[in-house]
Amino acid sequence: MTHSYRPFQHAWLDKKTSAKEQPLPEALRSTSLLMRVLCFLALGRPNLDDHWKSLQSEQAFETVRTRLCDILGSTITAASILAISSVFVSTASPVSYFGYTSSIPYYPIFISLMFAIFAMLTSGSSMIRWLHTDRHWTQEQLKQGGYFVWSYLLSMVTPMFFVVWSLNCFVFAMLIAGFSSQSVICRALTALGLVTYIVNVGKILIEAMRKYAT
Template identity: 60%
Template sequence: MALPEAFSTDETRTSDQSILAEDRILPGALHNTSFITRVLCLFALGRPDLEAHWGSLQSEEAFQNVRERLCSILTNTVTAKAGLLLATSGVFVTTVSPAPYFDYTSPTPYLLLFISLMMAMIAMLTSGLGMMRWLHADRQCTQEQIKSGGYSLLSYLLSMVMPMFFVGLSLNCFIFAMLIAGFYSQDTVCRTLTAAWLVAYVVSVGLMSIEFMWKLAKCLKSP
């Protein structure tokens, strides 16, 4: 009488293992993703596919690590930078330049500073909403959301990317406002420092763009 019970136990274990193996396989809808989805994956996850991220959704421990990492990014990187940009842009928008040779209240720099202020506000809002979402995220619900692909997957990836996008846009608007104000200055030292700042900015952005384009090229070559 013990043999049938042993066989049934082995069959149950085998079926459970097969179910777990099937769950770990990347769904077909997440295999053949569009170019936009791959680019969003590259920004949000650091790689142009969802295999590693899907694998992290198969256990509670791995999902907890992903949730903690994303919350840390939203808190320490996005929210902190957005708050700093919000405060700095707010000061520049609401005050007059103390130096007469550096007038950032002229129309173009002032408009860029105002846009930077608005983008920082939106970044704070989207970052806070994203943090609330991840703090209350459920592993199975997250699986179901991205399993079908399509617009559900796009909204999932955009919830990670949008805060960083608005922070980057706010920062660049602030930088260009300062550059324009510096180059329109009548002071030679101010123009020289602005030119040096522009060179440093171009070099930094160029290096990051080269790395991104290299990853994007790999993304395009992958099937």
């Protein structure tokens, strides 16, 4: 009979804890520049204030967990596409004027494939970690600061880091192949693609800097 009351006791304790919001621990207040950048890349904010608030209730924590799992799932999809593309372009080129299998662009393609595989592995492990993590346990571990905070943030950032590098290596290889082409049209299209890529990356960086400043 006593077991039937345990869910009600846990629910009552959770409501009582949520009603009294815990302040941000001292270990999470003073952060270095590297930690602030890592927080921004992982959580979209240069500090842990908002994330700590999300740990105060189950509903907010589930929202954060769902969002991060969606991001990690998208990262796995992007890494899979990059890996397939890298394997595909490692075969012989169907046209003579776009030689992406020559020795110079082949190395960035191979590096892109490695980064894509690393991204899939780290995304999968991070997703498993988030699916099985517990709010109260996470809260207690974050209070201590130190190694767990770094590991906690890196588990979110590392997959995206690998995907970005994989994409850049793949683009770099295609640019080398395009500008090395004997076809004027191919070189012109490559130049147009490079300009488009730079503009989009610049817009992303400017938006990120504005968000970091606010």
